[in-house]
Amino acid sequence: MISETNLPAELYSQYTTIEYTIGDKNQNPVGEFDVKSAFVFVLDTCMIEEEFEYAKSEVKRAIGLLPENAMVGFVSFGTQVQVHELGFSDMSKVYVFRGTKEISKDQIMEQLGIGGAGRRNVPGGAVGVGGYQQQRGMPMQNSGVTRFLLPASDCEFTLNSLLDELQPDQWPVAPGSRASRCTGVALSVAAGLLGACLPGTGARIVALVGGPCTEGPGTIRARNTYWENVVFQNEKFAGFVSSFLGDHEDSDHFEVLQIISKDLSDPVRSHKDLDKDAAPYFKKAVKFYDNLAKQLVSQGHVLDLFASALDQVGVAEMKVAVERTGGLVVLSESFGHSVFKDSFKRVFENGEQSLGLCFNGTLEINCSKDIKIQGIIGHCTSLEKKGPSVADTVIGEGNTTAWKMCGLDKSTCFTVFFDISSSEKSNAPGSANPQLYLQFLTSYQNPEGLTLLRVTTVTRRWVDSSVSSEELVQGFDQETAAVVMARLTSLKMESEEGFDATRWLDRNLIRLCSKFGEYRKDDPSSFTLNSFFSFFPQFIFNLRRSQFVQVFNNSPDETAYFRMLLNRENITNAAVMIQPSLISYSFNSLPQPVLLDVASIGADRILLLDSYFSVVIFHGMTIAQWRNLGYQNQPEHEAFAQLLQTPKEDAQTIIHERFPAPRLVVCDQHGSQARFLLAKLNPSATYNNANEMAAGSDIIFTDDVSLQVFFEHLQRLAVQS
Numbered sequence: 246m247i248s249e250t251n252l253p254a255e256l257y258s259q260y261t262t263i264e265y266t267i268g269d270k271n272q273n274p275v276g277e278f279d280v281k282s283a284f285v286f287v288l289d290t291c292m293i294e295e296e297f298e299y300a301k302s303e304v305k306r307a308i309g310l311l312p313e314n315a316m317v318g319f320v321s322f323g324t325q326v327q328v329h330e331l332g333f334s335d336m337s338k339v340y341v342f343r344g345t346k347e348i349s350k351d352q353i354m355e356q357l358g359i360g361g362a363g364r365r366n367v368p369g370g371a372v373g374v375g376g377y378q379q380q381r382g383m384p385m386q387n388s389g390v391t392r393f394l395l396p397a398s399d400c401e402f403t404l405n406s407l408l409d410e411l412q413p414d415q416w417p418v419a420p421g422s423r424a425s426r427c428t429g430v431a432l433s434v435a436a437g438l439l440g441a442c443l444p445g446t447g448a449r450i451v452a453l454v455g456g457p458c459t460e461g462p463g464t465i466r467a468r469n470t471y472w473e474n475v476v477f478q479n480e481k482f483a484g485f486v487s488s489f490l491g492d493h494e495d496s497d498h499f500e501v502l503q504i505i506s507k508d509l510s511d512p513v514r515s516h517k518d519l520d521k522d523a524a525p526y527f528k529k530a531v532k533f534y535d536n537l538a539k540q541l542v543s544q545g546h547v548l549d550l551f552a553s554a555l556d557q558v559g560v561a562e563m564k565v566a567v568e569r570t571g572g573l574v575v576l577s578e579s580f581g582h583s584v585f586k587d588s589f590k591r592v593f594e595n596g597e598q599s600l601g602l603c604f605n606g607t608l609e610i611n612c613s614k615d616i617k618i619q620g621i622i623g624h625c626t627s628l629e630k631k632g633p634s635v636a637d638t639v640i641g642e643g644n645t646t647a648w649k650m651c652g653l654d655k656s657t658c659f660t661v662f663f664d665i666s667s668s669e670k671s672n673a674p675g676s677a678n679p680q681l682y683l684q685f686l687t688s689y690q691n692p693e694g695l696t697l698l699r700v701t702t703v704t705r706r707w708v709d710s711s712v713s714s715e716e717l718v719q720g721f722d723q724e725t726a727a728v729v730m731a732r733l734t735s736l737k738m739e740s741e742e743g744f745d746a747t748r749w750l751d752r753n754l755i756r757l758c759s760k761f762g763e764y765r766k767d768d769p770s771s772f773t774l775n776s777f778f779s780f781f782p783q784f785i786f787n788l789r790r791s792q793f794v795q796v797f798n799n800s801p802d803e804t805a806y807f808r809m810l811l812n813r814e815n816i817t818n819a820a821v822m823i824q825p826s827l828i829s830y831s832f833n834s835l836p837q838p839v840l841l842d843v844a845s846i847g848a849d850r851i852l853l854l855d856s857y858f859s860v861v862i863f864h865g866m867t868i869a870q871w872r873n874l875g876y877q878n879q880p881e882h883e884a885f886a887q888l889l890q891t892p893k894e895d896a897q898t899i900i901h902e903r904f905p906a907p908r909l910v911v912c913d914q915h916g917s918q919a920r921f922l923l924a925k926l927n928p929s930a931t932y933n934n935a936n937e938m939a940a941g942s943d944i945i946f947t948d949d950v951s952l953q954v955f956f957e958h959l960q961r962l963a964v965q966s
Contacts, residue, residue, distance in 0.1 A: 262701040264697055265698045267698055268695065280446050282447045282448065283317070283446060284318070285317075285318040285319070285320060285451065286318070286319050287432060289322060289431075289452075292456070303586060305404075305405055307590070308404055315397045316443070317397050317400055318438060319407065320431060320435050324427065331404065342434055344426075345430075346462075353433075390442045394438075423459050423509060427458065429464070430460075430462060432463075440540065440546070447545065448546045455554050457558050458559050464526050465530055514557075516796050516797075541651065546570065547571055553585050560576060560806055561801035564805045570626075571624040575588045575589070587906035588906045591904050599692075601691075602692060603652070604689065607628070607649055609630075609648075609685075610685055612682065615665060616681060617663065618636055618646055618661070619664050620641040620644075622641040623658065623812055624650065624809075625648040627645040636664045638664065640736070657813060658815045660812075687699045723778065724817075727784035734793065735812070747789050750788065755959065758959060761775060762778075767966055769957070769961045770960075793808060810857075825857070826838065826855045827839050831850045841926055852865075852922065854922050855907075860909050861912065862892050864912070869914060869916075877889050927952045928950075929951045930943070931944055
């Protein structure tokens with residue numbers, strides 16, 4: 246009973262966030278199965294034997310970690326796409342889709358026999374493989390869910406046996422060419438399967454891709470007709486293909502043997518190719534994945550991408566589908582690398598290590614009448630819900646007050662951009678400031694299948710900066726501001742042609758320092774910056790040098806990967822991506838943070854660099870020599886052994902807690918891998934001023950300006966009349 250002494254939590258000002266349990270909203274039971282979530286694994290078979298075994302092993306482990314009631318499906322692909330019917334226990338039964346043509350959702354449903362009529366016509370799409378060919382037009386007796394999706398507890402043995410028997414793609418590959426891989430068709434088929442079986446139910450497509458798409462929609466390579474010419478010079482073989490596929494009026498049935506490939510010496514598109522519009526397949530592939538994203542969002546399903554290859558695989562093209570569905574992404578060099586193995590395991594783990602994967606989320610924002618919503622940068626999709634709070638200018642996913650999040654987890658973070666309407670006027674000095682409010686309503690389905698509604702309501706006071714900026718300054722969060730600038734810069738670099746990111750960042754920083762700094766006009770030596778802003782220029786300096794702005798020496802796939810993680814991680818993690826942390830270990834002191842500067846290198850020091858994507862253990866020259874002599878193995882040098890062990894333990898703690906798992910690099914001063922540390926340090930000592938190098942330290946061979954020079958230029962420009 247509500248009374249003055251027993252008020253609901255909503256009426257207490259300190260409770261800004263309240264979460265309500267709405268109940269089990271799942272209305273998609275299948276027979277005796279109560280479907281809470283589903284996972285369709287999509288496995289690339291165009292890999293060498295060793296890589297393929299690594300990938301299969303991790304899929305097996307993932308299936309064993311899934312909840313018993315989680316529905317599981319399996320699709321493999323290479324030159325063609327194979328949908329495995331797990332519910333057919335008598336024998337291995339597979340439906341094969343050719344990889345050269347885009348297939349609609351209705352066609353997929355028809356060929357799999359889960360359409361409205363429950364009938365399947367073999368020509369033009371799928372062929373049943375399992376010892377016999379099904380009669381054309383024969384109705385399928387079982388529902389699509391119980392045939393292609395089964396609870397993990399029921400199909401674990403079947404899937405493990407299937408994976409044991411599964412072989413790398415056997416389709417011939419021309420010498421010196423890439424394998425024929427139809428990634429786009431495979432993802433389209435998986436999306437169609439889930440859309441037919443479990444629309445509206447939380448489900449994830451877990452794609453393991455080992456190379457670039459070279460066949461069908463989503464292709465990032467040009468065609469090579471080497472095998473076309475060889476194959477179709479043989480009339481008997483062409484006749485066999487014609488009879489195998491059925492009699493068609495059109496000539497498209499010959500496309501099944503067109504292998505889209507190119508000489509391995511020809512590299513995949515680069516940033517320069519994209520800037521010069523010299524990547525003919527890029528825009529077409531992005532459009533395909535954009536349409537796939539719309540389909541997945543309408544179904545409430547997520548696309549997770551695990552790409553492992555030394556070559557690019559097309560992450561830049563698939564970025565739109567992963568982001569708009571709220572999917573996870575991991576990019577590594579090999580399926581046997583710890584980056585992939587540790588990250589993949591984390592997705593399916595329970596307990597403290599669980600990512601807290603949730604499904605079917607929506608975010609709605611209500612705000613005061615003087616505030617307009619410009620949009621969101623993050624892993625979501627606009628629901629195009631118009632209203633008086635929608636701003637005219639759009640940033641990211643805009644033109645709405647509501648967004649769809651097919652997938653979200655404990656670390657999901659969004660950047661919401663607001664605009665203050667011109668009608669807003671602060672009260673006159675001396676009068677009470679009016680309040681503004683913002684309310685965020687987030688509904689989602691948790692891993693247990695319950696639908697929750699989390700409501701966060703905050704209120705703030707308007708501040709007239711023309712009268713007094715002190716209150717405004719005290720509310721400035723430097724880390725958050727740096728992350729917002731990084732996300733906005735990345736968005737502008739992707740969407741605005743000819744955008745000069747460095748110049749834009751510099752202009753905004755100069756404006757901020759001119760407005761909030763204290764100085765005498767045209768006197769740089771008099772410039773001081775409030776403590777609430779003191780670290781912000783340093784963040785911008787490191788952002789200018791980061792992989793988000795400087796794309797040189799990174800592939801489009803790597804850049805897309807970095808930016809996707811920047812847009813989804815929380816402020817603490819995103820700030821580390823921009824400005825890495827550096828810890829020093831020595832005999833003279835306890836582990837302590839040191840400046841991100843080349844001067845922090847010492848011959849008798851060990852440095853631990855955390856740049857989020859990699860963790861570097863750097864041994865000074867003297868430390869490395871002692872280690873190589875084996876001093877740590879001698880009882881009298883136990884302290885040295887402990888000094889070597891402490892950064893390793895701290896690095897493992899970071900790796901264990903982070904998703905995706907960062908790459909661990911152990912290197913020595915003057916070693917080849919020392920570049921992983923040197924690239925992140927402020928170049929206060931370079932080859933131009935080597936005389937300023939401290940004893941036992943190092944220099945950086947670069948022409949980049951140092952932080953000190955950057956500050957000097959900033960002060961001079963900020964105080965100009």
